[in-house]
Amino acid sequence: MASVEDIGIDLGSSNVLIYSRNRGIVLNEPAMLAVDHESRNVIAIGLEAYKMLGREPGNIEVVRPLQKGTIQGFDMLSIMLNHFVVRVIGKHIFARPRAIMSVSASANEIEKRQLIIGMFEAGTRRTQLIDRPLAAAIGAGMDVAKYTGHMVADIGAATADIAVLSSGEMSARNILSIGGDAFTEAIIRYVRLKHNLLIGFRTAEDIKCSIGSVWVAGDSKVTLPIAGRNLVSGLPKQIEVNREEISEAMEEPLHQMLEGLTGVVERIPPELANDVYENGILLTGGGAAMKGLAEVIEENIKIPCRVADNPQQCVAVGCGKVLEHPGEYEQFIGERRKGKR
Ligand SMILES: Nc1ncnc2c1ncn2[C@@H]1O[C@H](COP(=O)(O)OP(=O)(O)O)[C@@H](O)[C@H]1O
Ligand SMILES: [Mg+2]
Structure with a gap:
């Protein structure tokens, strides 16, 4: 069943890209948040936070939750992901979209599972993960099969x-x-x-x-x-x-x-x-x-x-292509892939 807003997500260490099944790349923003030191309130996310980088007032800090390739602030990462996904898919009550996501390989299994739960909370139906080099190759048009x-x-x-x-x-x-x-x-x-x-x-x-x-x-x-x-x-x-x-x-x-x-x-x-x-x-x-x-x-x-x-854009486009051609690529992702091993 083709859903309205199935999405492919590249959750990178410096940029988050979202590919929408019907529209191509719809979001490409820095993976950053501006946070108030004391209250820990999030002041700005994405491009708005990047604009503050290096110019932030004393009480505000610009953080990159995936800097150095490892997850440094899981709460911040979840807030950011939720913000971007909700912005792209809007609020869905009945028709929840599917998602294919590529996360930094240094995320451990628990973190990956938590990210998938976070995606569900943001409104997706089901999120499957794909390895980054594979998504990148598919996005670049390589015949990976x-x-x-x-x-x-x-x-x-x-x-x-x-x-x-x-x-x-x-x-x-x-x-x-x-x-x-x-x-x-x-x-x-x-x-x-x-x-x-x-x-x-x-x-x-x-x-x-x-x-x-x-x-x-x-x-x-x-x-x-x-x-x-x-x-x-x-x-x-x-x-x-x-x-x-x-x-x-x-x-x-x-x-x-x-x-x-x-x-x-x-x-x-x-x-x-x-x-x-x-x-x-x-x-x-x-x-x-x-x-x-x-x-x-x-x-x-x-x-x-x-x-x-x-x-x-290759990784995000690769995630999107997997959504668009499930017959061709589904064997390479999620549980099916694990079953093959
Ligand atoms: N024209 C360019 N020349 C050199 N480096 C670039 C150029 N454009 C982007 N980059 C670098 O690419 C990196 C970001 O790549 P990206 O794939 O978005 O990162 P990630 O997947 O880790 O979020 C940054 O280090 C940025 O400086
Ligand atoms: Mg990248």
């Missing part, structure tokens, strides 16, 4: 979830505790050490996404004016940074990511190794939008590497 092996790396803010897929099953999976945040934090550290300038997370994100590149070719002198607080004088100051130095700033997390990927490549089952070398590595997740990343991976790991179209 095929026997041939493919490697997928979903790079989020806090983690990179990497797996080899064949016939919808995962092997050689590894979840690295390194994602886009590590590159942002490396920029903050570098600017502080090299320029004695303290910059905020949002400024560093802007630098990373605009001029940041891990593969510097000809245009290394592209510059960006940035503002922060001079650590010596304590006064606000503006400087210019260029692409070359930002690339230098990001060397360490890049190196760690390459090591993590190599670790997975080394564990590819022998019967799938050839396939992976032929099909290459598919990058999804917001972190895959990092300029030059596919080129650097290809150069270092010697396996072809490409970035999916709209990489940040």
Whole structure:
């Protein structure tokens, strides 16, 4: 039975995306809440909370319940999820929608069960979970039911979830505790050490996404004016940074990511190794939008590497496709999947 608002949810460490069966991506907001220290009241959720980040008054704190890839405040996570789901599906009394959700792999079984209960309380009928690399591959249009092996790396803010897929099953999976945040934090550290300038997370994100590149070719002198607080004088100051130095700033997390990927490549089952070398590595997740990343991976790991179209949306779109084509994909999710093992 096709329901009005069946939804696919990507509950990521920095962004929540919701795909509606009839409308495509309908929500894409930061996974953040602004909370009053004393009363613990939630002041703002999502985009409104992100706008306050770095500018919050003393009594308010902006929290990311899934920062570092682990659940840090389950109550906050539940409040946020409920808020987003209710906003998308409205209040349903009789026709409850179905949901397919992809949660950070570091959530334990109890937390996953609680999230499913939370989804029910928000108004869904039934929620099934899907592994992130599988959802990402489906969302990127990969034929996951095929026997041939493919490697997928979903790079989020806090983690990179990497797996080899064949016939919808995962092997050689590894979840690295390194994602886009590590590159942002490396920029903050570098600017502080090299320029004695303290910059905020949002400024560093802007630098990373605009001029940041891990593969510097000809245009290394592209510059960006940035503002922060001079650590010596304590006064606000503006400087210019260029692409070359930002690339230098990001060397360490890049190196760690390459090591993590190599670790997975080394564990590819022998019967799938050839396939992976032929099909290459598919990058999804917001972190895959990092300029030059596919080129650097290809150069270092010697396996072809490409970035999916709209990489940040792949997981949510994958969850949505499972809803839209149950016959094709249902064997890969929830209890049926477990029964197969
Ligand atoms: N153009 C870009 N260049 C580099 N990094 C990017 C770009 N766009 C988004 N990102 C990074 O992608 C990460 C967020 O990816 P996302 O998949 O939404 O995270 P999660 O799944 O963990 O919620 C952040 O670290 C963000 O800085
Ligand atoms: Mg993501």
